[in-house]
Amino acid sequence: MPAPDTFWSYAAGIATYLAVLAVPGGLIGRAAGLRGWTLAGLAPLLSYAVTGLAGPWLAKAGLPYNVLTTAVCTVLVAALAYGARRLLIARGWLTEGAEEPQNRWTRREHWAVAACVVVATGLSIAVVLSARGGTTAVFQRWDTVFHANGIRYIAETGDGSLTGMGTINWYPDGSFYPNGYHLVGALVYQISGTSVPVTLNAITMPVAGLFALSMVAMIRQLGGRAVYAGCTALVAAAATTGAYESVSSGLLPYALAIVLTPLAVVALQRFLLRPGVDTGLILAFTADGLLTAHSSALFGAVLFALPLALQRWYRSLRRLPLDGVPDGRSAGRVIGGDLLRMVPVMVASVLLAAPEIFGAIGFTAGSYPYYGWNSDLSVPVSLKLLATFQQVLNRPQIWLTVLLLIGVLTFRRLGRMRWVSLSALGLSAFFVLVASFGYLPWVVSLSRPWWNDRYRLMALAAIPLCLLAGHGMAELQRWIARRVRNGAWARSRPQVLARLGMGTAVVVVAATAVLTGGFYRSANATAVSYLYYNGPEGEVTPPVSADEIAAIMHLGTMGIPPREKVLNDRLDGTAWMYALSGVHPVAGHYDGGGRVAPDALYLAVHFRDYDTDPQVRAAIRRLDVHHVLIGSGTIRKDTPIAPGLLGLDGRDFLRLEYRNPGASIYTIVK
Numbered sequence: 001m002p003a004p005d006t007f008w009s010y011a012a013g014i015a016t017y018l019a020v021l022a023v024p025g026g027l028i029g030r031a032a033g034l035r036g037w038t039l040a041g042l043a044p045l046l047s048y049a050v051t052g053l054a055g056p057w058l059a060k061a062g063l064p065y066n067v068l069t070t071a072v073c074t075v076l077v078a079a080l081a082y083g084a085r086r087l088l089i090a091r092g093w094l095t096e097g098a099e100e101p102q103n104r105w106t107r108r109e110h111w112a113v114a115a116c117v118v119v120a121t122g123l124s125i126a127v128v129l130s131a132r133g134g135t136t137a138v139f140q141r142w143d144t145v146f147h148a149n150g151i152r153y154i155a156e157t158g159d160g161s162l163t164g165m166g167t168i169n170w171y172p173d174g175s176f177y178p179n180g181y182h183l184v185g186a187l188v189y190q191i192s193g194t195s196v197p198v199t200l201n202a203i204t205m206p207v208a209g210l211f212a213l214s215m216v217a218m219i220r221q222l223g224g225r226a227v228y229a230g231c232t233a234l235v236a237a238a239a240t241t242g243a244y245e246s247v248s249s250g251l252l253p254y255a256l257a258i259v260l261t262p263l264a265v266v267a268l269q270r271f272l273l274r275p276g277v278d279t280g281l282i283l284a285f286t287a288d289g290l291l292t293a294h295s296s297a298l299f300g301a302v303l304f305a306l307p308l309a310l311q312r313w314y315r316s317l318r319r320l321p322l323d324g325v326p327d328g329r330s331a332g333r334v335i336g337g338d339l340l341r342m343v344p345v346m347v348a349s350v351l352l353a354a355p356e357i358f359g360a361i362g363f364t365a366g367s368y369p370y371y372g373w374n375s376d377l378s379v380p381v382s383l384k385l386l387a388t389f390q391q392v393l394n395r396p397q398i399w400l401t402v403l404l405l406i407g408v409l410t411f412r413r414l415g416r417m418r419w420v421s422l423s424a425l426g427l428s429a430f431f432v433l434v435a436s437f438g439y440l441p442w443v444v445s446l447s448r449p450w451w452n453d454r455y456r457l458m459a460l461a462a463i464p465l466c467l468l469a470g471h472g473m474a475e476l477q478r479w480i481a482r483r484v485r486n487g488a489w490a491r492s493r494p495q496v497l498a499r500l501g502m503g504t505a506v507v508v509v510a511a512t513a514v515l516t517g518g519f520y521r522s523a524n525a526t527a528v529s530y531l532y533y534n535g536p537e538g539e540v541t542p543p544v545s546a547d548e549i550a551a552i553m554h555l556g557t558m559g560i561p562p563r564e565k566v567l568n569d570r571l572d573g574t575a576w577m578y579a580l581s582g583v584h585p586v587a588g589h590y591d592g593g594g595r596v597a598p599d600a601l602y603l604a605v606h607f608r609d610y611d612t613d614p615q616v617r618a619a620i621r622r623l624d625v626h627h628v629l630i631g632s633g634t635i636r637k638d639t640p641i642a643p644g645l646l647g648l649d650g651r652d653f654l655r656l657e658y659r660n661p662g663a664s665i666y667t668i669v670k
Helices: 007-031 036-060 067-090 107-132 144-157 164-168 180-192 196-204 207-221 226-238 240-248 252-260 263-273 277-293 297-317 331-352 354-364 379-387 398-409 411-417 419-437 441-446 454-485 494-498 500-515 517-533 546-555 573-581 598-609 614-623
Strands: 565-567 625-630 654-660 663-668
Touching: 007 036, 007 067, 007 180, 007 196, 036 067, 036 180, 036 207, 036 252, 036 263, 036 277, 036 354, 067 180, 067 277, 107 196, 107 207, 107 226, 107 240, 107 500, 107 517, 144 164, 144 180, 144 196, 144 252, 144 573, 180 196, 180 252, 180 277, 196 252, 196 573, 207 226, 207 240, 207 252, 207 263, 207 454, 226 398, 226 454, 226 500, 226 517, 240 252, 240 454, 240 517, 252 277, 252 297, 252 454, 263 277, 263 297, 263 331, 277 297, 277 331, 277 354, 297 331, 297 419, 297 454, 331 354, 379 419, 379 454, 398 411, 398 454, 398 500, 411 419, 411 454, 419 441, 419 454, 454 500, 500 517, 546 573, 546 625, 546 654, 546 663, 565 614, 573 625, 598 614
Parallel strands: 565 625
Antiparallel strands: 625 663, 654 663
């Protein structure tokens, strides 16, 4: 039985998740020489990398994936990183320091930025808690049931393969899916002892806090001001199109991938400044961590980070100073050297992630259907959505638009981070292309890693847009501080000048908080509430009803063995059966049935003809079905329950075992 959804179960889930993010990646990062904000920022991604790689490789070795084997893999990787680094230092082949940021933050600035990250994390948790609203923690959107079933499957079976968790629906062979998100979720589920819904909520709650932490780590690595880092952390927690929109659509692994994407720049910059085994290992693990989190994340990270390399190479062509490059080195040697040194990193990444890469190639070439969304918004509407940080909500985030405008107008003050403007331009243009011309075949092909989905590309474009808005907020603070500093009142008070920067930063943050209504907490909660209610604004009827949940929980007390399957509808809330009770359903996902077992599809249409149709009885025997669970309503509001599951009352081959207003359980007696 799942643990009750209490305050303490949520606290245990969140604390466990944060520990799973911090400990494995922290050990590996520390062993590889990471410190400070770089270590704090990269630790979650490195944790996803080591778990995401361990699961498939352990499965190939015939070993179970669990807390113990994950810990062993973590220690082995950390020991390898530490040993190689110490050996190279002892031989004089590695000189530390060149990859570290050259500007210094004061202790007060470090603490102020940390406070902004804590506030951002608190806002993120408050948004999800506020969005949850009703009496159940069960997510209602399309793919969430697949993620829920996958987490329980890995935790209960120890099968960390890339196809195993798909067997809940696509039996007997499963279906490929990068499972880094689920492997981490399985550890949280095992360690915390919470239910699967609470585990999913615990993983979701700090998502914008991770976004803020990633942004801070990136700005720190690139030499940005502390005020810029703190302001961007708060903007990341306020922008609906950053982390929250993907969550609201149920794209949980994609939301994770988006908030971790800025860390690709951190790893890339460190490697470019000081190529070495340690920085190369971190870059390889960063790439693989993004790949295991979501198949499109690595593509998105390349698009986001490429302007950083382009800016570096442009400066070399102009013979401008470059960090980590001796004066006088030709542009050809700089560009060629960067590309050549990337080759072994790419080879290492491919070798480490070989199961994911070959699995993705096979999946793409397979029979799984791919449908484009064919968006055809007008270009002005697409640009408006970008500039106002809105897509699922009707209300624009106008104050973020103001900050974005300031950031764009003052982009030259970004200094070595001017490449962010180019990234914003490129990713915004990509979004407009898909949002306005998504019906064109070549656009569908170009955007296939993102399923031709404008919502996913909006989230990707939001990364540099948030950076520009954060820059605008920081420049506003700089302008206010300069005006105050130049005033006669401040010049006559040295003690005021000493604390001017911190004071004006507090004023700007406080004013932004007031103007945005607590950094748009209420608006973001409305967006995330769609995750729980699965509908347009104002929809409050969840597809997975409380009655269905009660019936599923009763099913879990009936002693049904693991080999048996329970017949259910493919589109009602009973698809959550395995995640909530551990009982295997015939239909374990809200899919269209394209790759589903023929027996399951036949039963959905003809089960009520059990007495007269021998094919129905044969399918029941093959699937080992002895019980039927019928829910009420479907996730697709205009689609009724499957015809073969209607009108079962009074059939002589069934005995009613349980009923409530929204669900019924039958036993097959003939």
